[in-house]
Amino acid sequence: MHIHKNDNVQIMTGKDKGKQGKVTKVDVRAGKLLLQGLNVFKKHKRATKQGEKGQIVEVSRPINASNAMLVCSSCGKPTRVGYKLEDGKKMRVCKKCGAVISS
16 A cells, blocks of 8 residues: 555545545555544444443544545655665655655
8 A cells, every 4th residue: 555654645535625634544455544633523422331421422434545645745745656666675756756755
């Protein structure tokens, strides 16, 4: 997958279109990303113990990785990711400015 944990990404479609956030979790098999503070929904939580009240909790839900683009750290724009071999290591490269994207 071209997006890793702790990367900054921009959402390209959906209700949070244009917003940027940090990736907290990546599910490679499902192709999903969990972003900090984005794609937030309200969940009604039932009281589990007697005397406790139910509450409404805000929860971030995962989005499809195809709906997010990596934001380059040097040019600050959402970009596609290229790959380049340097010293036997596979490095991610920004397609717009050519800078190496740190992991």
